[in-house]
Amino acid sequence: MSSSEPHSLPSTSNTTRTRQKVPLPSGFGLMHWSRQAMKMPTTTQNKTKQITNSEIVKHNTRSDAWVILRGYVYDITDFLLHHPGGVDILDEILGKDCTKLFDEYHAFVNSDFILEK
Numbered sequence: 001m002s003s004s005e006p007h008s009l010p011s012t013s014n015t016t017r018t019r020q021k022v023p024l025p026s027g028f029g030l031m032h033w034s035r036q037a038m039k040m041p042t043t044t045q046n047k048t049k050q051i052t053n054s055e056i057v058k059h060n061t062r063s064d065a066w067v068i069l070r071g072y073v074y075d076i077t078d079f080l081l082h083h084p085g086g087v088d089i090l091d092e093i094l095g096k097d098c099t100k101l102f103d104e105y106h107a108f109v110n111s112d113f114i115l116e117k
Contacts, residue, residue, distance in 0.1 A: 031033025047091030062087060068097040074115045 051073050059066035065077045080087045085105075093101060102111065 022084070022089075024084070024086070025081065057095045062091075062094070063095045065090070067093055067095070068099065069102055069111055069115065070099050076115065079115070 051069075055068050056068060056073060058064075059075070062080055063077065064075055065076050065080060068074075076090075080090060083090055
């Protein structure tokens with residue numbers, strides 16, 4: 001195969017999902033979120049507080065959205081409209097552990113920077 005021929009990498013997933021571009025409202029997107037996040041104060045909350053799964057599952061709506069990512073709980077309510085894939089795709093992970101799905105599509109993303117605020 002020449003270097004100019006297209007090639008594909010083997011999938012690590014049993015399911016096939018496509019990433020579709022979703023139009024976001026004006027003023028929303030990762031660039032806008034990054035600018036906004038830089039202006040937010042760093043949280044000084046105790047980051048080792050234990051939160052039960054029964055508490056996390058209660059926060060499963062677009063107006064109150066929590067997720068677990070790599071063992072940490074994040075309130076992503078304010079981030080939802082900035083997600084490049086749109087809000088609809090996130091509905092299935094609200095109130096749940098999203099680590100596996102996040103790593104499948106966003107292994108290259110610095111989640112700490114995006115979600116720490």
